[in-house]
Amino acid sequence: MIPAAFDYRRAGSVDEALQLIAADDGAKVLAGGQSLLPLMKLRLASPGTLVDIGRLDELRGIARLDDGRLQVGALTTYADLLDSAAEHYGVLRDAVPNIGDVQVRNVGTVGGSIAHADPASDLPAALLALDAEIVLRSSAGTRSIKASDFFEGPFQTAMRPDELLTAVILPGPRDGSGSAYESLEQPASGYSMVGVAVGVVVGAGNAIEYLGIGVTGVGDHPYRASGVESALVGAAATGEALAAAASHAADGITVNSDIHAGADYRRAMAAVITRRAIEKALARVG
Numbered sequence: 001m002i003p004a005a006f007d008y009r010r011a012g013s014v015d016e017a018l019q020l021i022a023a024d025d026g027a028k029v030l031a032g033g034q035s036l037l038p039l040m041k042l043r044l045a046s047p048g049t050l051v052d053i054g055r056l057d058e059l060r061g062i063a064r065l066d067d068g069r070l071q072v073g074a075l076t077t078y079a080d081l082l083d084s085a086a087e088h089y090g091v092l093r094d095a096v097p098n099i100g101d102v103q104v105r106n107v108g109t110v111g112g113s114i115a116h117a118d119p120a121s122d123l124p125a126a127l128l129a130l131d132a133e134i135v136l137r138s139s140a141g142t143r144s145i146k147a148s149d150f151f152e153g154p155f156q157t158a159m160r161p162d163e164l165l166t167a168v169i170l171p172g173p174r175d176g177s178g179s180a181y182e183s184l185e186q187p188a189s190g191y192s193m194v195g196v197a198v199g200v201v202v203g204a205g206n207a208i209e210y211l212g213i214g215v216t217g218v219g220d221h222p223y224r225a226s227g228v229e230s231a232l233v234g235a236a237a238t239g240e241a242l243a244a245a246a247s248h249a250a251d252g253i254t255v256n257s258d259i260h261a262g263a264d265y266r267r268a269m270a271a272v273i274t275r276r277a278i279e280k281a282l283a284r285v286g
Helices: 014-023 036-041 078-082 090-098 102-107 110-116 122-129 226-232 239-246 263-283
Strands: 007-010 027-030 049-052 062-064 070-073 133-138 141-146 151-153 164-170 177-185 192-202 208-216
Touching (some): 014 049, 014 133, 070 110, 078 090, 110 122, 208 226
Antiparallel strands (some): 133 164
16 A cells, blocks of 8 residues: 655646646646555556645635636645536535545545546536536647547547646526436445436426537446437427437447446446436426
8 A cells, every 4th residue: 555656746836837747748737645655555556756736726716707608726625616606507416515524525635636537526517517617728828628628538638648637617507497416326435337417408388408418427427328318309308208318328338337237237237327317307397
């Protein structure tokens, strides 16, 4: 349980952090450390250099943008996320209190969770459902990328080696919207074997105008269930329509199979949990 030797550098600013990671291909960024440090102790990760950004207050906190959206700093903890304006998202109220334990939620960061990109992490699914944007910064400038384009594989993202995840942008409040999260957890670890986040907007005639469905724990990375979305957008959310659409939750996905759940079981439960999450989100539309 002792990590391999490494160099430690504490960044005094975002610019300094960017210079450090650009200059060292073996560098890893340390934020809350709730994912990286356990991997290092098990020697599943052995970075040559740790660049500590944990004291950069400029990356902390939540601000309302002029267009009504919420900008969540990368170093905002799970606990701070819930104790903020972001709590009006039902999907976050559902998902965040069950992430890790109280110590993890008080120290673990939003940006760290997203950058880590664990295939069974809950927060990425919520960002996918809300169609959130992820802000990345390098010495060359800043770019924003949709959450649906960010997660590429197990622990793999579209973030370049010289980039730092600095913020997440959530959509502003909208009439007729609701969101929810439902999951089937592995009892010992608490990780989701199947987790489904839903964001929905209902318009005139109870027709669904927008539907975002983020799924975690089923494939090798969090993904949007586009087959379910396309089956319901523009239609009324009847019970029969929901059941039929939810059956597409794992379409096009190589479903995980492990000692906790086989692929067939995960695929079947993905449909069940997706239907439940959509129903829950619709019940919250206001």
